[in-house]
Structures are given as C-alpha cells and as structure tokens.
Amino acid sequence: MSNHTQTWIALARAHTHLLTGVEAGLKAAGLPPLAWYDVLWELEQSPDPMRPKDLEPRLLLPQYGLSRLLSRIEAAGLISRQPDPADGRGHLLSLTPDGRATRAAMWPVYDAALRAGFDGLADPQLARLTRLLSQIGPADKV
Amino acid sequence: MSNHTQTWIALARAHTHLLTGVEAGLKAAGLPPLAWYDVLWELEQSPDPMRPKDLEPRLLLPQYGLSRLLSRIEAAGLISRQPDPADGRGHLLSLTPDGRATRAAMWPVYDAALRAGFDGLADPQLARLTRLLSQIGPADKV
DNA sequence: CGATTTTACATGCGATTGCATGTAAATGGG
DNA sequence: CCCATTTACATGCAATCGCATGTAAAATCG
Numbered sequence: 001m002s003n004h005t006q007t008w009i010a011l012a013r014a015h016t017h018l019l020t021g022v023e024a025g026l027k028a029a030g031l032p033p034l035a036w037y038d039v040l041w042e043l044e045q046s047p048d049p050m051r052p053k054d055l056e057p058r059l060l061l062p063q064y065g066l067s068r069l070l071s072r073i074e075a076a077g078l079i080s081r082q083p084d085p086a087d088g089r090g091h092l093l094s095l096t097p098d099g100r101a102t103r104a105a106m107w108p109v110y111d112a113a114l115r116a117g118f119d120g121l122a123d124p125q126l127a128r129l130t131r132l133l134s135q136i137g138p139a140d141k142v
Numbered sequence: 143m144s145n146h147t148q149t150w151i152a153l154a155r156a157h158t159h160l161l162t163g164v165e166a167g168l169k170a171a172g173l174p175p176l177a178w179y180d181v182l183w184e185l186e187q188s189p190d191p192m193r194p195k196d197l198e199p200r201l202l203l204p205q206y207g208l209s210r211l212l213s214r215i216e217a218a219g220l221i222s223r224q225p226d227p228a229d230g231r232g233h234l235l236s237l238t239p240d241g242r243a244t245r246a247a248m249w250p251v252y253d254a255a256l257r258a259g260f261d262g263l264a265d266p267q268l269a270r271l272t273r274l275l276s277q278i279g280p281a282d283k284v
Numbered sequence: 285c286g287a288t289t290t291t292a293c294a295t296g297c298g299a300t301t302g303c304a305t306g307t308a309a310a311t312g313g314g
Numbered sequence: 315c316c317c318a319t320t321t322a323c324a325t326g327c328a329a330t331c332g333c334a335t336g337t338a339a340a341a342t343c344g
C-alpha cells in the first residue's frame with residue numbers, strides 16, 4: 001500500500017473520530033449540528049454583512065447545500081436573510097441575538113469535544129500536524 | 143483560537159478536499175462511490191468470510207448504515223449474503239466475480255485521485271503526517 | 285429447562301443530500 | 315436598447331442518512 005493511501009486512511013479515521021465526538025457532544029447538549037456553528041461564526045466574524053456567495057467558498061459546501069442550510073438556520077431564528085439593495089439577486093445575511101447566543105453556547109461544547117478527540121497529542125505535535133495538513137488543498141487566501 | 147481548533151479546521155479541510163476529489167474521480171469513471179470500495183476491499187483481504195458485525199468496526203459505520211450499504215452493493219451484484227450456518231442471526235458476506243473486478247477497476251482511479259489531492263507533499267512528509275494522525279482516535283488492533 | 289437479556293441484523297419514517305433544473309436579476313455584445 | 319449569457323440563489327425529486335424500533339436467534343441465569 002502506498003504512502004498516500006496510508007495517510008488517507010489515517011486522515012479519514014481521525015476525521016470521523018473527531019467529527020463524531022463533536023456532533024455527539026452538541027446533540028447531548030441540545031445544540032444544533034456543527035455545520036450551523038461555521039455559518040454563525042463566519043457571520044459573527046465578518047465586519048460587513050455577508051452574502052451566501054461569500055460564505056460558500058469558506059464553508060466548502062455546494063451551493064444548494066448552503067442554500068438549504070441557511071433556510072434551516074433562518075427557520076430556527078438564528079439568522080435573517082434580507083434582500084441586498086445593491087444586487088437584486090443576492091441576500092444579506094445577519095445574525096440575530098439568538099444566533100449570537102447560540103454560537104456562544106456551542107463553543108465550549110465544541111472545544112471540549114475537540115480537546116477530548118485530540119487526546120494524546122501535545123501542543124507541538126498539534127502544531128506540526130496543522131502545518132502538514134495546511135499544505136493539502138488549494139492555497140488559502142484568508 | 144486554540145491549537146486544537148486550528149488543527150481541526152485544517153484536518154476537516156484536507157479531508158473534504160481529498161474526499162471530493164476521490165468521489166468526483168470515481169463518478170467520472172462511472173464507478174461506485176468510495177464507501178463501496180472499502181467493503182469490497184475488506185472482503186477481498188479477509189482470509190475467511192466476514193460478517194457485517196466484523197466489518198462494522200473496521201469501516202466506522204453505524205450498524206444501520208452498513209446494513210443498507212450492503213443491501214445496495216448486493217443489489218448491484220457485487221457481493222452475496224448467505225445465512226451463517228454457525229449462527230442463525232448472522233450473514234456471511236462474499237465477493238462475486240463482478241465485485242472483485244469492480245474493486246480492481248476502482249483502485250487506479252482512487253489512487254490517482256489521492257495522489258492528486260496530496261499534491262505538494264513529499265514522501266517523508268506523508269510519513270510524518272501518517273504517524274501524527276494515527277495517534278488520534280482509539281488505538282487500533284489490526 | 286423456561287424466562288430474560290443480549291446480540292445481529294433489518295426497516296419505517298422523517299430529515300438531509302445530490303443532481304438537475306428553475307427563476308430572477310445583472311452583465312455583455314452588437 | 316435588445317438579446318444572449320452569466321450570476322445568485324431556490325427547489326422538485328430521488329437517494330441516502332439518523333434515529334428509533336422490530337425481529338429473530340443466541341447467550342445467560344435461576
């Protein structure tokens with residue numbers, strides 16, 4: 001088995017392990033799934049209102065997936081969608097107070113699950129891992 | 143942002159990038175999705191016939207997910223399910239010739255997509271990555 | 285041995301996803 | 315300015331997933 005394959009398998013296993021832990025933690029706490037966090041976080045971070053199109057490349061979701069994810073989050077009252085005055089096709093997204101509160105409530109659960117999942121890796125190892133992983137995929141303009 | 147979080151984000155991105163590439167490659171070649179490969183491979187590797195229960199921990203799938211995955215693969219004629227003579231609850235899984243051929247056809251596509259996805263990482267880096275990733279998750283009795 | 289519990293696997297049902305396509309607004313060419 | 319094209323987002327439909335539950339056959343226990 002080639003090196004690529006071994007690395008891929010290890011990566012997939014690690015990913016599943018961490019993801020399962022996080023989702024289980026959030027569910028146990030009665031909080032929304034992880035995907036919601038990413039949306040809420042991006043909106044909270046951004047200095048000016050974002051449109052779905054801006055969110056899409058950052059979340060690595062297909063367009064239709066994001067569209068429906070936003071619908072669900074909106075239905076839960078955590079974000080609002082308003083028409084973009086500057087572009088009739090677009091929508092401007094904004095956090096509601098509930099959305100802000102929910103993101104804040106999710107964070108400690110999320111963080112704890114990650115720490116538990118990374119059990120056994122010390123800080124310098126995590127740093128090395130991050131550097132290696134960052135070389136995979138398209139280079140990232142932040 | 144803590145180290146854990148940065149590592150997790152890098153890991154999730156790398157995973158999505160690689161997985162997307164592999165699935166796209168398989169689909170473009172008219173082949174089944176990646177999950178099928180893992181099943182076919184395990185069955186081909188195992189010296190004696192496996193049961194779903196044996197497969198489950200190796201594939202990291204929930205029980206019902208595996209049950210239905212096997213149903214689909216069976217419906218496509220790539221595996222067969224027979225009652226286990228030694229345990230009336232269990233089924234024995236075996237590859238059909240078509241299953242063996244399909245796995246063989248999938249492999250070069252799978253491998254090529256992985257190589258493309260890991261673009262930029264040299265062998266020693268891949269090896270270091272594998273070692274680090276292997277420390278995540280439950281220790282593995284192979 | 286009979287009753288209870290556990291194990292192995294399947295399945296109904298609602299929620300989510302992928303794919304293709306639809307709709308409406310902007311953009312570009314002549 | 316008009317028409318064709320592109321962009322931004324939504325949606326119908328079938329496939330798949332998660333969850334809870336069902337079924338049947340071991341295994342356990344008194």
